[in-house]
Amino acid sequence: MLILRLIHEGGPVMWIILICSFLSLFVFLMKAFQFHREEINVRELLRGLFNVLKRDGFIEAITLCDNTPGPAAKILGAAILAYQRGDEDISSAIDEAALEEIPKLERHLNFLATMGFVLPLIGFFGTVVGLIKAFEAVRISEYLSSSAIAGAVTMALITTAAALAVAIPCYIGYNYLLERVNSITLDMEKAALEITSFFERRRKEAAQGDK
Secondary structure (H helix, E strand, C coil): HHHHHHHHHHHHHHHHHHHHHHHHHHHHHHHHHHHHHCCCCCHHHHHHHHHCCCCHHHHHHHHHCCCCCCCHHHHHHHHHHHHHHHHCCCCHHHHHHHHHHHHHHHHCCCHHHHHHHHHHHHHHHHHHHHHHHHHHHHEEECCCCCHHHHHHHHHHHHHHHHHHHHHHHHHHHHHHHHHHHHHHHHHHHHHHHHHHHHHHHHHHHHHHCCC
């Protein structure tokens, strides 16, 4: 097979690149599946919660948040619990929930960024090793061995090409996932503003009704 031949010709550095490629693919697929699973229609969720909360169905609203995946639902659930407890500052509960959820979104993303940066250096290391072997073949050979030099140069070129072939998708994948994180974070901020405004209106209406 072509891959096995390239690994054989590329030398030991190719195994490092191959392991990094499998780990990077695993991390990307894991995060992509996580974001797909947690992707929800926040506007629709808010509409359902508001309808339930208008009739004081706090337990039903909390259950709805618990059964809905995604960090936005967790933030909404924290805000509803804070309001039900009578907390004056609902934003504190929202901030605490956000501090818990955002690191889960960003977890392992730095691995892809690191691979995108480090892999070209690993490929360059393989290139240097290949060139050393080429010069060593010239030094120890009484007669210039073109096959030995060609094999060493091939090793140098293969490791560089393989490292770049893995590093470029890593960098693209990292930016794609980072964009997904930003989108989910924006949904969280919108949900927090909507639920906070809703409870503020409820408190004003309750205060006016007591007068």
